[in-house]
Amino acid sequence: xxxxxxxxxxxxxxxxxxxxxxxxxxxxxxxxxxxxxxxxxxxxxxxxxxxxxxxxxxxxxxxxxxxxxxxxxxxxxxxxxxxxxxxxxxxxxxxxxxxxxxxxxxxxxxxxxxxxxxxxxxxxxxxxxxxxxxxxxxxxxxxxxxxxxxxxxxxxxxxxxxxxxxxxxxxxxxxxxxxxxxxxxxxxxxxxxxxxxxxxxxxxxxxxxxxxxxxxxxxxxxxxxxxxxxxxxxxxxxxxxxxxxxxxxxxxxxxxxxxxxxxxxxxxxxxxxxxxxxxxxxxxxxxxxxxxxxxxxxxxxxxxxxxxxxxxxxxxxxxxxxxxxxxxxxxxxxxxxxxxxxxxxxxxxxxxxxxxxxxxxxxxxxxxxxxxxxxxxxxxxxxxxxxxxxxxxxxxxxxxxxxxxxxxxxxxxxxxxxxxxxxxxxxxxxxxxxxxxxxxxxxxxxxxxxxxxxxxxxxxxxxxxxxxxxxxxxxxxxxxxxxxxxxxxxxxxxxxxxxxxxxxxxxxxxxxxxxxxxxxxxxxxxxxxxxxxxxxxxxxxxxxxxxxxxxxxxxxxxxxxxxxxxxxxxxxxxxxxxxxxxxxxxxxxxxxxxxxxxxxxxxxxxxxxxxx
Numbered sequence: 078x079x080x081x082x083x084x085x086x087x088x089x090x091x092x093x094x095x096x097x098x099x100x101x102x103x104x105x106x107x108x109x110x111x112x113x114x115x116x117x118x119x120x121x122x123x124x125x126x127x128x129x130x131x132x133x134x135x136x137x138x139x140x141x142x143x144x145x146x147x148x149x150x151x152x153x154x155x156x157x158x159x160x161x162x163x164x165x166x167x168x169x170x171x172x173x174x175x176x177x178x179x180x181x182x183x184x185x186x187x188x189x190x191x192x193x194x195x196x197x198x199x200x201x202x203x204x205x206x207x208x209x210x211x212x213x214x215x216x217x218x219x220x221x222x223x224x225x226x227x228x229x230x231x232x233x234x235x236x237x238x239x240x241x242x243x244x245x246x247x248x249x250x251x252x253x254x255x256x257x258x259x260x261x262x263x264x265x266x267x268x269x270x271x272x273x274x275x276x277x278x279x280x281x282x283x284x285x286x287x288x289x290x291x292x293x294x295x296x297x298x299x300x301x302x303x304x305x306x307x308x309x310x311x312x313x314x315x316x317x318x319x320x321x322x323x324x325x326x327x328x329x330x331x332x333x334x335x336x337x338x339x340x341x342x343x344x345x346x347x348x349x350x351x352x353x354x355x356x357x358x359x360x361x362x363x364x365x366x367x368x369x370x371x372x373x374x375x376x377x378x379x380x381x382x383x384x385x386x387x388x389x390x391x392x393x394x395x396x397x398x399x400x401x402x403x404x405x406x407x408x409x410x411x412x413x414x415x416x417x418x419x420x421x422x423x424x425x426x427x428x429x430x431x432x433x434x435x436x437x438x439x440x441x442x443x444x445x446x447x448x449x450x451x452x453x454x455x456x457x458x459x460x461x462x463x464x465x466x467x468x469x470x471x472x473x474x475x476x477x478x479x480x481x482x483x484x485x486x487x488x489x490x491x492x493x494x495x496x497x498x499x500x501x502x503x504x505x506x507x508x509x510x511x512x513x514x515x516x517x518x519x520x521x522x523x524x525x526x527x528x529x530x531x532x533x534x535x536x537x538x539x540x541x542x543x544x545x546x547x548x549x550x551x552x553x554x555x556x557x558x559x560x561x562x563x564x565x566x567x568x569x570x571x572x573x574x575x576x577x578x579x580x581x582x583x584x585x586x587x588x589x590x591x592x593x594x595x596x597x598x599x600x601x602x603x604x605x606x607x608x609x610x611x612x613x614x615x616x617x618x619x620x621x622x623x624x625x626x627x628x629x630x631x632x633x634x635x636x637x638x639x640x641x642x643x644x645x646x647x648x649x650x651x652x653x654x655x656x657x658x659x660x661x662x663x664x665x666x667x668x669x670x671x672x673x674x675x676x677x678x679x680x681x682x683x684x685x686x687x688x689x
Contacts, residue, residue: 081415083422084238084245087199094195095246101188102251105181110258112177113397115170192243200239207231207428215434216499217460224311226304230428233303234421237296241418244411252411255404259397266394270376274369274398291350296417299343301424306340309333351413366399435498441518444525447606447637449510450474451496457504458491465491467660469505471653475606478638480648482681483657489641492657493609496639497526527605529629531612533592535584540569541576543584544598551602563598563628565591590625597628608638645682654678 089095211227263271313320313329320329377391456469466488473479481489494500495507498519506513514522535543544559545551556576560566568591572578584592600608610629626647642648649668656664656671656678664676671678682688 081245081419083426084241084415084418087202087238088195088242088245090202091195091198094191094198097191098188098195098246099250101184101191102246103254104184105188106251106255106258108177108181108184109255109400110262110397112174112181113400114262114393115174115177116393116396192246196239196242199242200235203235203238203425204231207235207425210429210431213433214431215501216494217434218431224308226301226308227428228311229304229307230421230424232307234424237414237418237421238425240414241422244414244418247407248411248415252404252408256401256408259401259404262397263394267373267376267391270369270373270394273372274365295343295347295350296420299340299347302336302340302343306333306336309336347417351410351417366395369398370395435501435519437519438516441521442512442516444509444512444517444521447475447510447525450477450637451607451639452508452511453492453495453505454508455505456492456495456502456507458488458495458500458502465660469660469662471655471662471665473637473639474652475637476635477652478633478640478648478650480640480642480651480654481657482642482645482648482654482678483663486659487657488660489657490611493611493639493641496607496609497523497528525605526607526609527600527603527632528609528611529593529596529600529632533584533589533596535580535587535592535595537579537582539574539577539579540572540595543580543595544576544602546599548602555602556598559598559602560595562601562631563594564624565594565598565628568594593625594628597625597632601632606637608633608636608640610638610640612641612643645678645685645687649687656681 207227207230211231260271260275263274309332313333320326373391373394451473453469453471456466457464458466469488469492471479481492483489491500495502496514498514501515506515508514509517509522509525536546541553541556544556553576557566560569560576569576569578578586580586580592580595584595587595610633640648640651648654651668653665654668654671655662656676658677664671664674664678666674672682
């Protein structure tokens with residue numbers, strides 16, 4: 078029920094379009110009934126040998142009397158036409174049926190026309206919400222979850238909601254009305270036969286409910302498996318170089334086929350359950366209808382029967398009752414779709430309701446340019462149950478450079494990620510000019526920080542747009558100046574379209590050094606007061622490293638810098654070098670001071686051929 082209410086809210090956000098869909102569906106139902114009911118006078122004209130006298134009806138008050146009056150009036154007009162000219166009456170009956178069918182078709186298409194707009198508007202809104210939420214979730218979320226599963230929820234699960242939007246409108250605003258109107262006509266013609274027919278229908282409803290519950294369970298398993306499948310695709314495509322290099326293509330294909338087969342079996346099972354409800358329902362209703370034909374035929378044939386049901390009316394009764402299979406069948410299908418979408422709605426809500434963890438303070442403090450410095454004070458941090466940082470304290474005075482060195486897993490990158498609040502510390506505090514960053518505006522804080530990481534994160538757009546990323550108002554001159562400082566202008570000018578050249582997915586049209594220099598140009602253009610350099614040159618060849626190192630030195634001038642170093646030769650000029658091991662500070666000082674201690678730093682430097 079909760080998922081239905083959520084889909085209702087999504088849908089009726091667009092009240093005007095939703096009401097038009099309901100209106101045209103209602104008109105479709107009415108004209109569908111009229112087109113069938115008009116066959117009764119048609120049959121009477123064709124087959125009646127003697128026609129009883131029909132008197133002009135008298136209009137009375139009341140809703141039922143209102144409809145009865147116009148039905149009797151139509152019969153009276155048909156009687157007069159038949160008496161005057163049966164062939165003309167036949168033409169009028171055929172013409173009336175044609176007009177009714179035209180109206181039915183027109184209004185059905187109008188409903189579909191507005192349904193298309195409504196369903197895609199809802200899909201757009203949900204995808205927007207999911208993507209916005211994905212952008213706000215903390216970095217830690219992506220270490221625990223698969224990207225493929227998130228994409229699956231934005232694609233497959235949202236697709237199920239799209240189907241559910243239409244199913245919900247039909248389930249509550251079309252099919253019940255169709256059943257009610259058809260039922261009213263049937264009761265009008267023969268209350269006893271209608272009552273007899275509806276004693277049998279609860280059995281159909283019971284079977285529909287049982288199938289729906291089973292379908293929801295299977296649908297949820299199928300959607301979860303789709304997330305696993307998307308992840309396998311993502312890993313295979315991103316790791317294609319390594320897969321080929323290690324001759325692991327057969328292994329990866331085998332793994333993918335296994336997951337794909339598992340998905341195929343689950344989805345096939347779900348489709349079979351969903352598609353079973355409609356034909357099974359039609360079969361049961363057909364059996365019910367045959368029983369009604371038998372019972373109704375007896376009423377017509379039994380001269381002593383108190384029933385006033387005529388032969389043409391009985392045929393009309395069967396025709397309209399047969400149409401009840403459509404709304405009942407559609408109801409079964411809609412319920413199946415709603416059950417299937419309920420599982421998808423649960424998966425979507427898991428994302429939308431996920432804890433963002435990194436919260437803005439109620440009254441955030443605005444930050445101006447850094448003047449005093451950054452202070453890490455008694456920092457403790459852990460990933461789940463694993464302690465990564467233990468009682469870390471140090472300062473980065475404004476305009477100075479602090480370098481972090483140590484083995485892999487010592488906590489270097491974690492310390493850097495805590496400063497822009499990619500994660501929040503468990504204990505202790507980080508101060509920006511004496512202001513706890515948890516009390517500061519997140520936007521202000523990140524505005525003052527520029528990051529150049531080991532892996533250059535570039536986007537599938539032009540060089541100019543990558544340099545100006547996050548700074549849409551930057552001028553071409555400012556972009557070009559930033560590129561010159563980053564030693565990138567020359568190679569950019571030689572590209573096919575210069576600054577307007579598209580660099581491909583993740584910048585794969587450029588070399589490693591070129592990508593890194595564009596990243597540096599982006600940081601230069603941002604002009605931050607704090608720099609975080611995460612092993613920015615460790616993945617480059619000697620020539621590229623020299624160009625990038627020159628660009629970094631220009632970038633670091635007069636800025637507060639936190640450098641994570643792999644090559645110790647790049648941090649010899651740092652104002653303070655902190656040596657980490659297993660989440661604790663082991664040594665700190667300048668290069669010369671640490672070399673004189675003959676400790677961990679001296680050992681690391683010696684391994685890299687640095688002896689002075």
